[in-house]
Amino acid sequence: MTETMGRYDVIIVGGGPAGLCAAMYAGRGRLKTLLLERGMPGGELLNTEVIEDYIGFEHILGRELADKMTKHAQKFGAEFLTDTVATVERDGDGGFVVRTELERTFHTPAVIVTAGGTPTKLNVPGEKEYAGQGVSYCAVCDGAFFKGADLAVVGIGAVPNTELAREAGLACDDGIVVDDRCRTTDPRLFAAGDWTRPPDAAPGRRPRPESGHDPADPGTRARH
Numbered sequence: 001m002t003e004t005m006g007r008y009d010v011i012i013v014g015g016g017p018a019g020l021c022a023a024m025y026a027g028r029g030r031l032k033t034l035l036l037e038r039g040m041p042g043g044e045l046l047n048t049e050v051i052e053d054y055i056g057f058e059h060i061l062g063r064e065l066a067d068k069m070t071k072h073a074q075k076f077g078a079e080f081l082t083d084t085v086a087t088v089e090r091d092g093d094g095g096f097v098v099r100t101e102l103e104r105t106f107h108t109p110a111v112i113v114t115a116g117g118t119p120t121k122l123n124v125p126g127e128k129e130y131a132g133q134g135v136s137y138c139a140v141c142d143g144a145f146f147k148g149a150d151l152a153v154v155g156i157g158a159v160p161n162t163e164l165a166r167e168a169g170l171a172c173d174d175g176i177v178v179d180d181r182c183r184t185t186d187p188r189l190f191a192a193g194d195w196t197r198p199p200d201a202a203p204g205r206r207p208r209p210e211s212g213h214d215p216a217d218p219g220t221r222a223r224h
């Protein structure tokens with residue numbers, strides 16, 4: 001049975017670093033904030049043993065940083081709920097209805113999607129077994145750990161978790177296009193983190209118009 005759970009000023013989908021940061025700022029801005037995360041908050045940080053390139057922390061475990069970010073966001077009042085967001089759709093009032101897999105329904109005038117991405121796998125023998133122990137998915141993050149070692153570098157990238165984007169009607173071939181204010185092509189539907197690409201970042205992506213990308217331009221709006 002569908003359970004209607006109430007209204008929030010903003011709903012954040014995904015509790016990785018981008019979602020936790022959004023929740024911290026939204027809560028601090030005194031917005032009634034809900035963060036929906038399908039697992040433990042932390043996202044890809046939870047798959048990262050040690051982090052040495054987050055400024056201010058010379059050496060910190062991924063799960064420790066995730067815990068600090070979570071507590072920081074909660075300190076300013078953001079509510080957290082463990083559930084998977086199934087759909088984000090427009091309601092009749094210009095806001096959104098957010099539905100979850102556990103059949104909860106929320107209403108909100110603004111949504112920030114930070115559903116992250118998944119590193120593309122090579123599917124070669126040993127990849128799974130050695131993930132995090134020699135097999136890495138981020139050259140900038142982990143390259144320094146392998147100083148002096150013989151390395152093979154294969155550039156494939158990550159795929160954004162785009163099911164939600166498709167449901168919401170957003171363009172998402174190689175990431176959800178946002179401008180420098182995290183606006184998508186759909187007004188009041190924002191996106192941040194690994195789920196996104198700036199308009200001119202990906203090869204083949206149309207260049208940013210001289211006047212700047214205007215996601216609110218009706219010509220670029222998503223269908224509903």
Ligand SMILES: Cc1cc2nc3c(=O)[nH]c(=O)nc-3n(C[C@H](O)[C@H](O)[C@H](O)COP(=O)(O)OP(=O)(O)OC[C@H]3O[C@@H](n4cnc5c(N)ncnc54)[C@H](O)[C@@H]3O)c2cc1C
Nearest residue numbers: 014016017018037038043044084085115116117141193194
């Ligand atoms: C092995 C590895 C090591 C890395 N090391 C470093 C490093 O040392 N330094 C560095 O700067 N970066 C590192 N990165 C990259 C960094 O972790 C990511 O850039 C960062 O986590 C992206 O944050 P995000 O919030 O955009 O997405 P994610 O961290 O991917 O978080 C997305 C969250 O959304 C949730 N979610 C997705 N769909 C739904 C849904 N429908 N409903 C509810 N929740 C949903 C997911 O469960 C997840 O928790 C590393 C990445 C990997 C894979």
